[in-house]
Amino acid sequence: MSVSATRGLRVESVPLTVTPELLNLLSVDSPLLWWRRGDGMVGIGVVETLSFSGKTRIKDAGATWREVAEAATVSDAVTVAGSGLMAFGTFAFRSTSEIPSVLIIPRFVVGQRAGVTWLTRIGFADESAEPLTTESAEQILAEHITASAQLGAAPVVHLSPASLSEAGFTSAVNKAIERIDAGEVEKVVLARELEGTLAGTQDLRVAITRLAESYPDCWTFSVDGLFGSSPETLITVHGRKVTARVLAGTARRGSDTATDLSNAAELASSHKDLDEHGFATRSVVNALTPYAEQLTVSDSPFTLKLPNLWHLATDIAGTLASGSNSLDLVFALHPTAAVAGTPTVAAVEVIDDLEPFDRGRYAGPVGWIGADGDGEWAIALRCAQLTGSTVTAYAGCGIVSDSVPANELVETEMKFRPIVDALS
Ligand SMILES: C=C(O[C@H]1C=CC=C(C(=O)O)[C@@H]1O)C(=O)O
Structure with missing residues (x-):
């Protein structure tokens, strides 16, 4: 005990x-x-x-x-x-x-x-x-x-591929597509990591503050060396009110308003992204159904604008069945298809085969719980883990049959942006 x-x-x-x-x-x-x-x-x-x-x-x-x-x-x-x-x-x-x-x-x-x-x-x-x-x-x-110690130097961490090169990642995406086409899985989320070193004089608090200020609509967290700004709410429980926000499907921001809006419109009608998103939404709805009553799910995904990219998003709300707490829901939900794939067990096996590193807490639940079991939990995305002086940042993409490996690599670059900027 x-x-x-x-x-x-x-x-x-x-x-x-x-x-x-x-x-x-x-x-x-x-x-x-x-x-x-x-x-x-x-x-x-x-x-x-x-x-x-x-x-x-x-x-x-x-x-x-x-x-x-x-x-x-x-x-x-x-x-x-x-x-x-x-x-x-x-x-x-x-x-x-x-x-x-x-x-x-x-x-x-x-x-x-x-x-x-x-x-x-x-x-x-x-x-x-x-x-x-x-x-x-x-x-x-x-x-x-x-x-409190005075703020130290702003961190400048050079992050570079560690166990998986860029070519290694696109090759892993190709292999994932082959396994999807062979019928082993319908969707799998593949990630890569970047590593760097935080010098002793550099202050992580500066990076965390930058993240919060640059991504005010995201959950900025720092727990046991894991820090980041995640746009994805795994679950919140306040009294009997339960909410989740599912994200899957990504597009770049445009450099001018017209391109930006056209990128968002293209995302909203992209079969590849809508498929990818559908898997993620269904996984959350299925996992929540035994725990929540009166689940409401937005009719069709909406485009969520973040400073670094667009996502397809679906909001889900419901009423908590009695006797459950936020960690029960975290247990039921993790890992969702937004970070693992579909079907879950087979997708996690593909991840084990194709990702040559331990994800650690990346793509895991991060948040807080109160005495009554209420809490707020995000999926740890757009984040990095500081262990000793080593910083490891992570980003991944949902792969479906018509994914294009080179595009997925570019997508990881967009998803690394928050951490790369916070550490530059
Ligand atoms: C796995 C990540 O993002 C997930 C969440 C939103 C959009 C995603 C996508 O479009 O692939 C991913 O499912 C990540 O940021 O590392």
């Missing part, structure tokens, strides 16, 4: 009268962040890191989290999504990954949502502490700001 469940946590959240810029509060060592459109949460310090691996990693995390939440005493004077007990989480894409999946329970959280700012303090129930007040919370915040 985790220390947090055995000893029991004492959790207090109070509103703040000040509204600090969350991105200025990132810790220099292993920053913890979940952020979109100015709202989000920054974690400061760590109470416990819960680690999971193997096939049951998401289920185990869900079970452990229930124990931690049941053993916690929570005093929440804020009651918005994310206040009270919470943990940041990131899960490996594959059960065989060398990289652990983790839930990180922070010592403090500073959060902002819909105009409310709060601070949460998490400690063990057997430690003595004065009750948290707005005044003492603002003192804690002021001390953190004073103690």
Whole structure:
């Protein structure tokens, strides 16, 4: 059993009268962040890191989290999504990954949502502490700001192909198309990785802030060295309200308005992209059906504009069946056809055969869970993992029968853009 469940946590959240810029509060060592459109949460310090691996990693995390939440005493004077007990989480894409999946329970959280700012303090129930007040919370915040290291140099990381060259990737795409044409799978998502080195003087916080500022409509995250800005919501659960946003199908942005709109229109009517998208949407709807009632799915995919590209998108909403929490849904959904393919098991086998590297947490779920099981989870895309001083960035593409290998390579370049720019 985790220390947090055995000893029991004492959790207090109070509103703040000040509204600090969350991105200025990132810790220099292993920053913890979940952020979109100015709202989000920054974690400061760590109470416990819960680690999971193997096939049951998401289920185990869900079970452990229930124990931690049941053993916690929570005093929440804020009651918005994310206040009270919470943990940041990131899960490996594959059960065989060398990289652990983790839930990180922070010592403090500073959060902002819909105009409310709060601070949460998490400690063990057997430690003595004065009750948290707005005044003492603002003192804690002021001390953190004073103690925070000055921003270091902006990172300049040269990222280049590691285990898979560009030619190796297009050849893998060709092989994937052969396996699709042989009837083994209908769609498979193939990725490649780029690697570089972060110098000791370079500050990851600068890169994370750039991502948040450049991609305000995406989920910008930083959890255990995994950082990025993902446009794809795997699942959000707020009370009984469940939402997901499926993305699959990509086009480049145009250099002028007319080309830009024509690229979007072409994407919206491309059979190849609509096929690719259909697999992804159906996989999410099928996985959610046992867990959610009254599922609504937008009639046809819409084009979602991001600073670096266009995507085909479908929004899904529903009502959570009782007894489930956000990690149950994450377990049911992962991996969707947007990051694995269709049918899932066969597609993952093709990925194992054709990708000569461990995806780690790329394409896995990243987000947070609260004491009541509510949470927000994205698919970790447009991201990189910092391990020691090594930065590994990832990007992939859905391959269907009429995919063109050279175009898929270009698509990965577009998808690397957020990370490449943040590290340049
Ligand atoms: C696998 C990735 O993107 C997925 C999400 C949106 C569009 C996709 C596509 O068009 O291929 C991918 O399914 C990635 O960014 O690495």
